[in-house]
Amino acid sequence: MQSTVTPTHCPYCALQCGMNLTPVPGGTVRVSERADFPVNRGALCGKGRTAPALLDPGVRLTSPLVRSPETGALVPAGWGEALDRIAEGLDRTRTGYGADAVGVFGGGGLTNEKAYALGKFARVVLGTSQIDYNGRFCMSSAAAAGVRAFGLDRGLPFPLEDVPRTGCVILVGSNPAETMPPALRYFTELRANGGTLIVVDPRRTRTAEQADLHLAPRPGTDLALALGLLHLVVAEGRTDEAYIRERTTGWEEARAAAMAHWPEYVERITGVPVPLLRETVRLFCEPEAAMVLTARGPEQQAKGTDTVGAWINLCLATGRAGRPLSGYGCLTGQGNGQGGREHGQKADQLPGYRKLTDPAARRHVAAVWGVDPGSLPGPGRSAYELLDALGTDIRSLLLMGSNPVVSAPRAAHVEERVRSLDFLAVCDVVLSETAALADVVLPVTQWAEETGTTTSLEGRVLLRRRALPAPDGVRGDLEVLHELAARLGDGPSPEKRFPTDPEEVFEELRRASAGGPADYSGISYRRLAEENGVFWPCPAPGPGPELKPGPGASQAAPAPAPVSAPADRAVHPGTPRLFLDRFATEDGRARFVPVAHRANAEEPDDEYPVLLTTGRVVAQYQSGAQTRRVDELNAAAPGPFVELHPRLAERIGAAEGDPLAVVSRRGRAVAPARITTAIRPDTVFMPFHWAGEGRANTLTNPALDPTSRMPEFKVCAVRVETARS
Ligand SMILES: Nc1nc2c(c(=O)[nH]1)N[C@H]1C(S)=C(S)[C@@H](COP(=O)(O)OP(=O)(O)OC[C@H]3O[C@@H](n4cnc5c(=O)[nH]c(N)nc54)[C@H](O)[C@@H]3O)O[C@H]1N2
Numbered sequence: 001m002q003s004t005v006t007p008t009h010c011p012y013c014a015l016q017c018g019m020n021l022t023p024v025p026g027g028t029v030r031v032s033e034r035a036d037f038p039v040n041r042g043a044l045c046g047k048g049r050t051a052p053a054l055l056d057p058g059v060r061l062t063s064p065l066v067r068s069p070e071t072g073a074l075v076p077a078g079w080g081e082a083l084d085r086i087a088e089g090l091d092r093t094r095t096g097y098g099a100d101a102v103g104v105f106g107g108g109g110l111t112n113e114k115a116y117a118l119g120k121f122a123r124v125v126l127g128t129s130q131i132d133y134n135g136r137f138c139m140s141s142a143a144a145a146g147v148r149a150f151g152l153d154r155g156l157p158f159p160l161e162d163v164p165r166t167g168c169v170i171l172v173g174s175n176p177a178e179t180m181p182p183a184l185r186y187f188t189e190l191r192a193n194g195g196t197l198i199v200v201d202p203r204r205t206r207t208a209e210q211a212d213l214h215l216a217p218r219p220g221t222d223l224a225l226a227l228g229l230l231h232l233v234v235a236e237g238r239t240d241e242a243y244i245r246e247r248t249t250g251w252e253e254a255r256a257a258a259m260a261h262w263p264e265y266v267e268r269i270t271g272v273p274v275p276l277l278r279e280t281v282r283l284f285c286e287p288e289a290a291m292v293l294t295a296r297g298p299e300q301q302a303k304g305t306d307t308v309g310a311w312i313n314l315c316l317a318t319g320r321a322g323r324p325l326s327g328y329g330c331l332t333g334q335g336n337g338q339g340g341r342e343h344g345q346k347a348d349q350l351p352g353y354r355k356l357t358d359p360a361a362r363r364h365v366a367a368v369w370g371v372d373p374g375s376l377p378g379p380g381r382s383a384y385e386l387l388d389a390l391g392t393d394i395r396s397l398l399l400m401g402s403n404p405v406v407s408a409p410r411a412a413h414v415e416e417r418v419r420s421l422d423f424l425a426v427c428d429v430v431l432s433e434t435a436a437l438a439d440v441v442l443p444v445t446q447w448a449e450e451t452g453t454t455t456s457l458e459g460r461v462l463l464r465r466r467a468l469p470a471p472d473g474v475r476g477d478l479e480v481l482h483e484l485a486a487r488l489g490d491g492p493s494p495e496k497r498f499p500t501d502p503e504e505v506f507e508e509l510r511r512a513s514a515g516g517p518a519d520y521s522g523i524s525y526r527r528l529a530e531e532n533g534v535f536w537p538c539p540a541p542g543p544g545p546e547l548k549p550g551p552g553a554s555q556a557a558p559a560p561a562p563v564s565a566p567a568d569r570a571v572h573p574g575t576p577r578l579f580l581d582r583f584a585t586e587d588g589r590a591r592f593v594p595v596a597h598r599a600n601a602e603e604p605d606d607e608y609p610v611l612l613t614t615g616r617v618v619a620q621y622q623s624g625a626q627t628r629r630v631d632e633l634n635a636a637a638p639g640p641f642v643e644l645h646p647r648l649a650e651r652i653g654a655a656e657g658d659p660l661a662v663v664s665r666r667g668r669a670v671a672p673a674r675i676t677t678a679i680r681p682d683t684v685f686m687p688f689h690w691a692g693e694g695r696a697n698t699l700t701n702p703a704l705d706p707t708s709r710m711p712e713f714k715v716c717a718v719r720v721e722t723a724r725s
């Protein structure tokens with residue numbers, strides 16, 4: 001029956017594929033094709049198709065759990081008792097050690113409403129500065145580089161539909177064949193239209209197999225690679241001088257820095273032969289328009305911000321940013337990876353992508369929240385630093401939407417820190433490895449059971465809709481914050497500031513974001529439903545420029561109301577394409593940044609002679625907390641493995657399937673060998689979706705990028721040997 005079909009979006013990645021849900025007997029839903037959503041045009045990957053499996057009460061949490069003082073085990077409890085225990089646990093820390101001893105950790109999978117409410121809860125109710133989230137581990141380097149160069153961070157400054165119409169795309173450290181399968185179409189269409197695809201990846205991935213050119217640099221050398229390409233652009237006279245003059249600043253210093261990176265020197269660092277560098281420059285520069293897209297490969301490095309900056313410099317020098325069908329973009333990862341970074345769960349941020357250190361931003365948001373600007377705490381620690389401080393400076397933690405004991409770098413240490421907490425509360429849909437360590441676990445509703453907005457990798461704000469009621473015993477994250485505010489907040493009825501209706505939260509978010517870089521004030525649930533999503537910035541009708549200077553720039557605080565636009569007034573259409581007239585900097589020009597090659601935080605030596613890189617496989621998602629509970633996905637990707645080249649396998653005497661021990665300065669992991677010529681002989685690859693002895697993050701290096709505070713997930717030094725156990 002038509003009326004029972006609910007159009008919505010996938011619970012997993014940032015592509016936010018459209019899907020239709022139809023309730024089926026037994027309390028779950030059937031997923032079917034939703035052809036009206038243009039991004040995926042009905043196509044879904046296996047994760048999206050099988051998402052309803054997690055609605056099954058046999059798989060998910062359906063009752064709060066509290067740790068029994070007698071047995072030490074987690075046992076079912078009522079909501080009242082569980083919430084009281086959380087309030088007591090957090091309050092005890094707050095009273096004993098001060099507000100900053102209470103930490104909050106969020107996630108880029110949370111809807112905009114949840115991310116907004118969580119950030120507000122931390123600052124207004126707990127009064128702590130110690131909040132950050134897993135997006136720090138995701139696109140933070142690209143975000144920092146984007147703000148530095150363009151004055152604004154929106155992952156893709158253009159819709160995906162532009163990709164097939166450009167002339168050349170360089171895809172750097174991105175493997176959409178595994179991580180966003182329905183998006184692969186945009187790249188195959190690009191080639192069908194006569195454009196070229198260049199893939200930069202130390203592995204010949206299924207994405208690289210589709211490319212016209214595959215460059216396989218040594219992990220962690222993308223910065224040198226981009227500089228070498230820019231050197232050749234200059235040497236071959238392929239710069240766009242008029243564009244550089246009119247639309248950029250800082251070229252001289254950036255040019256000088258690039259000229260120090262001779263192609264032969266770059267070949268020695270990266271392992272990419274000079275003729276391939278020249279061919280890349282030719283393919284990138286000859287067409288009218290071209291793009292560079294990055295994902296986690298170049299970004300998850302201790303120099304990720306500069307690395308992305310070097311690729312942006314290449315775009316700017318060739319006039320390929322802020323022009324039709326040209327530009328730099330980052331392929332954001334999590335379901336709300338874009339929106340999750342805009343509304344205040346990041347350590348240094350207020351809603352609307354405002355800076356917590358900007359006095360005008362503090363005034364504006366404090367007015368919306370009805371608090372004194374002076375009461376808002378300052379910036380806190382970044383994600384890894386926060387996790388590293390657990391049990392010492394931070395004694396209690398409220399965690400919503402992440403599973404860091406599997407997904408954080410140096411995970412054995414992080415696990416030990418989590419265990420040393422005085423008090424841990426986790427809200428999750430399943431008993432993740434981190435939830436299993438908690439004092440209290442709250443079972444929360446899932447995508448099909450709740451309404452809310454996400455912002456996709458294109459910067460398109462989307463409406464997810466509730467398709468069925470939640471089972472008994474399960475409540476929403478907004479309700480959790482509402483109840484905790486009632487128990488922990490000041491003044492009469494503090495919970496009133498934390499509505500449980502997502503649309504009410506969104507209406508407040510609109511006002512809080514008004515006038516900020518990520519301005520949602522012109523967006524409403526009604527518009528999202530009618531228009532199938534709206535691209536930000538989308539200011540409410542009224543005076544004022546559309547693109548405000550980016551975070552860090554001081555801006556006058558606009559009046560926080562009104563934002564509801566009558567249908568007959570001029571309505572802002574949203575902004576699918578950014579920067580076409582000007583960049584979001586004070587002077588409207590993009591900024592070159594002079595950057596230079598530097599070594600990885602850890603380079604191979606006699607003891608640890610091999611490089612480890614990490615990433616994803618198509619059938620598992622992130623820490624695996626959700627997808628490891630889905631039979632069909634487990635059958636496709638049952639466990640961890642170590643991908644290595646036959647030459648390395650021969651040297652250590654390993655055959656296909658042999659258990660291998662991979663040892664780094666942080667620890668040891670064991671997983672079977674998967675031998676393939678698709679990887680460089682000096683590098684091994686492990687996916688990070690599993691806990692236990694095959695946990696890749698036991699090995700990874702928490703060395704942080706100085707600007708973005710991104711850990712070096714994509715490269716560390718290891719020893720690989722056959723495991724005789
Ligand atoms: N199936 C699946 N899909 C997902 C996710 C998932 O967990 N599973 N997660 C979602 C999220 S949150 C994210 S962030 C995205 C991530 O999406 P991607 O960035 O595409 O995923 P990764 O596998 O982490 O990394 C991409 C590629 O970087 C390469 N790489 C490793 N080291 C380097 C290097 O030094 N330089 C370069 N150039 N490349 C390198 C790896 O070999 C890998 O093929 O995927 C999203 N989609």
Ligand SMILES: Nc1nc2c(c(=O)[nH]1)N[C@H]1C(S)=C(S)[C@@H](COP(=O)(O)OP(=O)(O)OC[C@H]3O[C@@H](n4cnc5c(=O)[nH]c(N)nc54)[C@H](O)[C@@H]3O)O[C@H]1N2
Pocket residue numbers: 107108109110111134135137138139296300333334399400401402403404406407408409427428429430432444445446477614615616621622623624625626688696697700713
């Ligand atoms: N070695 C290595 N490590 C990595 C990476 C890598 O490439 N290599 N990539 C990093 C990246 S890009 C990312 S994004 C992180 C991700 O790593 P995590 O932050 O661990 O991400 P998930 O596994 O998605 O964890 C989300 C948790 O929240 C729960 N959840 C889902 N929806 C909701 C909700 O609405 N509310 C609540 N309360 N809970 C919910 C899920 O069940 C799950 O337990 O991993 C990082 N770690």
Ligand code: SF4
Pocket residue numbers: 010011012013014015016017040043044045046047048049179180181182
């Ligand atoms: S590509 Fe991403 S959004 Fe689309 S179905 Fe798969 S996991 Fe869901």
Ligand SMILES: [Mo]
Pocket residue numbers: 137138139333334
């Ligand atoms: Mo991510």
